Amino acid sequence: MHFPHKGYTEIPQEFHSFDSKGKFEHCIECDKYLLGDETDYFIEKAVKKYQGFSAHDVIFEYAICLQCAERMRKSMSKESMQSLESYFAQNVNVLKRMELMSSESENPDDWMNECLVTGKNRSELNEYQIFAQCKGDKMVLGQMPYLVSGETLEAVAALLSAETLDELDNFSKRHFGPPPGLEKELPYQRVLIV
Numbered sequence: 067m068h069f070p071h072k073g074y075t076e077i078p079q080e081f082h083s084f085d086s087k088g089k090f091e092h093c094i095e096c097d098k099y100l101l102g103d104e105t106d107y108f109i110e111k112a113v114k115k116y117q118g119f120s121a122h123d124v125i126f127e128y129a130i131c132l133q134c135a136e137r138m139r140k141s142m143s144k145e146s147m148q149s150l151e152s153y154f155a156q157n158v159n160v161l162k163r164m165e166l167m168s169s170e171s172e173n174p175d176d177w178m179n180e181c182l183v184t185g186k187n188r189s190e191l192n193e194y195q196i197f198a199q200c201k202g203d204k205m206v207l208g209q210m211p212y213l214v215s216g217e218t219l220e221a222v223a224a225l226l227s228a229e230t231l232d233e234l235d236n237f238s239k240r241h242f243g244p245p246p247g248l249e250k251e252l253p254y255q256r257v258l259i260v
Contacts, residue, residue: 074201075174077204077205078175078205080175080196083127092129093134095130095131095137096131096133098131102202103201103202106199106200107129107130108197108210109197110130110197111124111196112195113195114193114216128241138233143229145227163182174211177211178212178213179213180213182213182218183215183218188213193219195214196211196212196213196214197211
């Protein structure tokens with residue numbers, strides 16, 4: 067799925083770090099400084115609404131440089147990569163996405179009003195993940211930003227090989243897992259390297 071590059075915009079608050087309240091400054095894997103002019107990187111953030119609460123909480127968030135993201139992708143099995151490509155090719159309404167991108171809107175919120183796959187409105191979702199591509203201190207408007215529902219993430223996870231799930235689980239445990247000794251009591255979250 068390839069979309070035209072529409073330009074750059076300021077990185078919206080939604081893609082700032084919940085912890086630091088500012089822009090992500092370093093790659094989660096290699097600690098490379100991200101806000102330099104020529105540094106390409108991705109941001110992934112998982113959000114969940116808990117039963118009985120109206121607000122959404124950030125479950126995990128990270129920024130990863132292009133080189134580390136590519137290394138992670140290469141560690142995924144060929145079977146998983148083919149399954150993912152096929153799934154998104156069959157389930158993303160490319161025409162609708164192209165229309166949105168060719169509209170006058172350069173507001174990233176407009177690009178993430180609904181799940182890229184199911185089309186469900188963000189307000190209906192209890193769980194979702196958002197993805198952005200950035201270059202230095204700007205967000206790239208191209209294939210991203212987009213939002214994927216929890217339902218879609220479950221469907222995607224079911225397509226992945228055991229080898230790929232292990233790789234993603236190891237990444238999650240390494241960066242977001244509970245403190246040593248509490249692994250059995252506290253769950254960790256699965257990431258989807260963009």
